[in-house]
Amino acid sequence: MSNNKNNNNNNNNKINNRFDLDPERLSTTDVDGHRVYIYPEEVKGKWKSRRFLGYWFLVFLYLILPWIYINGKPSLKIDIFQREFTVLGSTLHGVEPILFFLLLVSGLFFIAFLTSVLGRVWCGWGCPQTVFIQTIFLKIESLIEGKSRERLSLEQQPWNLNKLFKRTLKWGIFFIVSSHIAHTFIGYFVGPKELFFMTMDSPTEHMGIFTATMILTTIFLLDFGWFREQFCIIACPYGRIQSVLMDENSKVVAYDTKRGEPRRGEVGINREAEGDCVNCYSCVKVCPTGIDIRRGTQLECIACTQCIDACDDIMDRLKKPQGLIRYTSEVELRGEAKKRNLRPFLYITLSLIFVSSFFYFLNASTHPELVFLRGVGAPFLVSDNSQETGGESFITNKFTLKIKHQGTHHFLVHLKFADPTLENQIQMQISENPIKLDVPEKKLFIFFKFNRKLLISGSKTVFINVINDEGGHLISQKEVTLVGPVD
Ligand code: SF4
Ligand code: SF4
Numbered sequence: 001m002s003n004n005k006n007n008n009n010n011n012n013n014k015i016n017n018r019f020d021l022d023p024e025r026l027s028t029t030d031v032d033g034h035r036v037y038i039y040p041e042e043v044k045g046k047w048k049s050r051r052f053l054g055y056w057f058l059v060f061l062y063l064i065l066p067w068i069y070i071n072g073k074p075s076l077k078i079d080i081f082q083r084e085f086t087v088l089g090s091t092l093h094g095v096e097p098i099l100f101f102l103l104l105v106s107g108l109f110f111i112a113f114l115t116s117v118l119g120r121v122w123c124g125w126g127c128p129q130t131v132f133i134q135t136i137f138l139k140i141e142s143l144i145e146g147k148s149r150e151r152l153s154l155e156q157q158p159w160n161l162n163k164l165f166k167r168t169l170k171w172g173i174f175f176i177v178s179s180h181i182a183h184t185f186i187g188y189f190v191g192p193k194e195l196f197f198m199t200m201d202s203p204t205e206h207m208g209i210f211t212a213t214m215i216l217t218t219i220f221l222l223d224f225g226w227f228r229e230q231f232c233i234i235a236c237p238y239g240r241i242q243s244v245l246m247d248e249n250s251k252v253v254a255y256d257t258k259r260g261e262p263r264r265g266e267v268g269i270n271r272e273a274e275g276d277c278v279n280c281y282s283c284v285k286v287c288p289t290g291i292d293i294r295r296g297t298q299l300e301c302i303a304c305t306q307c308i309d310a311c312d313d314i315m316d317r318l319k320k321p322q323g324l325i326r327y328t329s330e331v332e333l334r335g336e337a338k339k340r341n342l343r344p345f346l347y348i349t350l351s352l353i354f355v356s357s358f359f360y361f362l363n364a365s366t367h368p369e370l371v372f373l374r375g376v377g378a379p380f381l382v383s384d385n386s387q388e389t390g391g392e393s394f395i396t397n398k399f400t401l402k403i404k405h406q407g408t409h410h411f412l413v414h415l416k417f418a419d420p421t422l423e424n425q426i427q428m429q430i431s432e433n434p435i436k437l438d439v440p441e442k443k444l445f446i447f448f449k450f451n452r453k454l455l456i457s458g459s460k461t462v463f464i465n466v467i468n469d470e471g472g473h474l475i476s477q478k479e480v481t482l483v484g485p486v487d
Pocket of ligand 1: 061255260276277278279280281282283285294310314324325
């Protein structure tokens with residue numbers, strides 16, 4: 001009994017020490033610069049219910065999306081090596097890096113737009129870091145180690161069988177979950193079925209994929225299980241730049257100083273003069289980054305709204321209006337009218353320009369991908385001394401021409417030898433020339449027939465121009481090696 005009491009006192013001291021932070025010091029470090037682990041208390045409220053609806057939807061979407069097949073293809077697959085992008089059953093072949101660049105920049109400007117209007121809404125509501133920690137890792141941790149105070153108490157205990165058991169169980173489950181998240185992530189790049197069959201084989205047969213999955217598992221395990229809020233505070237590049245994207249009109253989670261101050265218990269303040277803040281520290285106890293929002297908007301705040309729910313609960317109990325901490329803007333807090341601001345308009349315009357360029361280039365792409373694949377079986381055929389050949393020896397090489405073409409712009413291309421003198425020396429027969437590019441992928445047979453004398457040491461390299469019939473301009477040049485017997 002007295003041990004429990006001592007433990008509780010220690011915990012209270014530890015928490016209270018955290019409340020007395022030097023404003024110049026990070027909320028998660030002690031005076032010596034060592035990390036102070038945060039064990040945020042559970043909170044209930046309308047904002048939590050809304051957030052968790054969104055979180056579970058995102059987790060479900062992430063885990064299930066690659067397994068939904070449309071037209072026999074995963075609903076989302078990014079095949080980097082084949083340069084193929086599959087979305088909702090349609091595949092774009094030969095996707096050029098410029099298209100990915102345009103999409104990426106458009107996405108970045110869209111996030112900048114969201115930030116300038118809604119503050120760090122991405123951090124609190126959509127970032128995988130927050131979503132996985134809140135929905136899965138913290139839940140597992142509290143199921144095994146108990147509530148906030150019990151977890152803090154366990155941390156302070158010396159190693160014993162109970163602590164060893166709980167920590168081993170927790171990290172074991174963390175590993176399984178991280179591995180599943182990592183496998184799903186890799187599934188977006190190689191395909192979920194393909195990945196499933198790979199996992200049935202020995203790791204040595206797919207060493208690259210195995211290594212990538214293990215590295216990702218380790219990153220997720222350490223980040224979601226241990227590093228947590230430190231990533232948001234000191235490592236996340238978006239966290240660093242968000243303050244320059246926001247202004248006094250942006251929505252932030254903020255404490256209403258006018259209404260809350262002076263707080264209860266402040267020296268020299270009588271009861272009547274007190275504001276609504278009762279100095280209960282509930283808002284600090286639930287904060288996953290360990291900050292006191294009453295000190296103003298801080299870089300560490302990820303806009304998770306936990307402090308809003310905690311404070312609303314206190315206000316309900318005190319029969320005071322909710323919203324001492326709320327989503328608002330600095331302008332609103334000062335009681336001023338919203339100022340005209342061109343910044344969000346600029347960000348969304350740039351985002352729309354880049355995404356429109358993406359679709360324009362996608363549809364207007366005139367760069368089909370042509371691959372010459374040598375036919376299976378004998379690499380060449382020799383027609384010797386027949387009447388048809390006039391006593392000459394002729395060689396035939398057969399190829400399959402694989403063509404990939406993205407976009408909806410249909411046009412014709414034709415193939416021509418780069419060296420015009422070869423036109424009379426090599427007969428190029430192709431089942432379709434000019435070739436109509438009206439489907440994403442097609443295969444044609446192509447034969448080259450030529451006099452054996454053309455070969456040098458059994459081979460001859462030729463270059464074939466791929467020419468756009470519309471403008472007559474060169475699209476690409478292909479190198480083909482013709483082979484025959486070595487004399
Ligand atoms: S939860 Fe509300 S009342 Fe309690 S300390 Fe925070 S702001 Fe003040
Ligand atoms: S201050 Fe509030 S909104 Fe910001 S991180 Fe802490 S709990 Fe979340």
